[in-house]
Amino acid sequence: MLPDPTYTVLGCDPTNRKCRINCYAFQQDAIVTFQGWQYAAFYSPLQAAAEPLYVHLARRRLLEPPHNQPGGWEVLALIDYPQTVDDGHNTVQLGISPGDGTIHLSYDHHCDVLRYRYSCRNLALKPSEFSWTSSNFTPTLDCLPGLPASHEAFHYVTYPRFCTVDSDLLFTLRDGKAGLGHDHLYLYSSTSGHYSYIGQHLTGIQSNPYIHGLSYRSGRLHLTWVYRGFVPYDGWDDLADTKHKQQAGPNGAENNHDLCYAYSDDLGKSWGNGQGKVIASSGSKSSTIDNQSEGIVAFRIPKGSGLTNQESQVVDLDGGVHVLNRTSLSPGSGGNSSGAIHWKHYHKAPGDGGVWVEHPLRPAYGSARGRLAVTKTGDILVILPDADKGHMHIEKSTRSSGYADHRAVWSGEGLWGEPLVDLPRLEKDNILSLLALADTRPPGHQPGTKSVVVLDFKLYK
Known part of the structure; x- marks a missing residue:
């Protein structure tokens, strides 16, 4: 059994919103450790005010002398950009470029123009030399540095993500609405300080892919996803239509199907399937992965089976791929439903041609998605x-x-x-840091207020 965690409060979770905006599974790195400092991103109002919300960014030194315990959190609010839309899609994403120590943020999107900012160089490489203030960050930008604002995919952004790759940083986004979208990939160079466009690596045919995440280990980029088939509705082809922004339907999770996998050994320029065959590469006839690409389906899962989108994936220390999702299908049933929806742990053995297996877990109550994490010893939490x-x-x-x-x-x-999990800290220090919401409250806030908290579990005695 794990020991009970210690927890610290970062701030107040919004109190008057219909939709939650903190702690969603598609925030790939809302909490992350880099060179002995931990960072977390979330939305919160100022003081005891209800609205608007602002992006808050927190940091703490993990081994504070003389007792080598974590230091206190420093929290800054980026008050030049008020967030006012009550929409659970509009989360904040965090990324750190190891080569130049820049901290990157992208936020407030559901089929909206890109919103992005980044810090001065060395902020994460030499944190003790910088005061923790918003003056270290650019204002909100509508483009990635090095690319023009006229870049088409920047006009209709949802679900941005960052993924550290060696000294640099990948950035991905969906362009399009639920059921009709594509994913695009960009690479930030810590040497030049600019992004380059890699391409539209995932294309939906009357559907859109929902990725569980981007995972990079030992030079290989791993990608898993489900498809959501598109259902036409009145006004779907009207450019001014906003019905697709509602939280459920007309293209909801009941249209999700199939668990898919691909990998890249050149940071997204080409992609192979689970059998090691190249299925897409730049400059070739097939430059993107689509629904008909050979060998991408790991598990054939029909619509209406309880399959959700963007739950979780990790890659273990040996290169095996793990996905968390849920279905009502019985293992080995050939697509027959058991009725109740259970979480499933899907696992692909390392290497090209590695076999996929599934392990049923406990029943999934409600729609909240879970998380996978890899410990220092290679176990999966x-x-x-x-x-x-x-x-x-x-x-x-x-x-x-x-x-x-x-x-x-x-x-x-x-x-x-x-x-949400700090994966680098768990793998390096064997300490599980969870970002979550808790029934606690900062001083000055009303009872019953939920707080954004970090729970720290020590996995060793």
């Missing part, structure tokens, strides 16, 4: 929320078992949202 009751459960799947076992190791109450 599965963090599962029960959003209806404010419970959170952690299970462990061991490297020694080939990830076939799953054992409950912790359960807690008063926790909400979709848990």
